[in-house]
Amino acid sequence: MQDKLDLNPDERAVLDWIDSRADHMIDTVKAWSAINSGSRNADGLERMRACLEDAFGELGGEISAIDLPPTTIVDPDGTVREQAFTPSFHCRLRPQAPIRIVMTGHHDTVFPADSHFQSTELWDADTLNGPGVADMKGGILVMLHGLLGLERSPWKDEIGVDVLISPDEEIGSLGSGPILADLGAGADIGMTYEPALADGSLAGARKGSGNWSLKVSGRAAHAGREHHLG
Secondary structure, X not given: OOOOOOOOHHHHHHHHHHHHOHHHHHHHHHHHHOOOOEOOOHHHHHHHHHHHHHHHHHHOOEEEEEOOOOEEEXXXXXXXXXXXXXXXXXXXXXXXXXXXXXXXXXXXXXXXOOOOOOOOEEEEOOEEEOOOHHHHHHHHHHHHHHHHHHOOOOOHHHEEEEXXXXXXXXXXXXXXXXXXXXXXXXXXXXXXXXXXXXXXOOOOOOOOOOOOOOOOOXXXXXXXXXXXXX
16 A cells, blocks of 8 residues: 655645646647557658657757668568668757756557558547557657646756657667667666556566567478478
């Protein structure tokens, strides 16, 4: 059983303000979910990044687009080609503040432009289902409103923030990975805003992944009876 958290008037005022934005947040996540921003849908990703620029503009920080270097990928048919990426979204607040926080996220989803899953629906009074609603367009809105709450607190001047929202997380962060590492190296705290675990607890660490592509050419043959033909 959790102990009751006592809030001072400043803290309560911040939370009350965030509560007042509930309808706005729901309407916004519905609108964002309707934008297909699959990892390889460049047009949709740029539409979504424009929405982020508009939404985070309320913070009054320095907003920029960070170009990502291309990478080399191997298609299923063995073709080796260059994979380009759309820019990451970056917002910076108080770069000279003594405490530095990096908040990360991504605006791409796993749903391609031709996916059948393109719209939201209410499953019940408290559950909205739609592409990217939780992972992580809703998470980006939680991040934003946490920062808007910070801007209304007496501690804001002590805390500087970098927000990086990348377009390639669902395909391995091959373009944004070096940018994330660079920002993280200069931060006191790093947080990302994907969903919590099913019981509401937060993940303090995640496993990594490594990816390799091996291109093989040859002649197919039965491995058991006619392997000498291939």
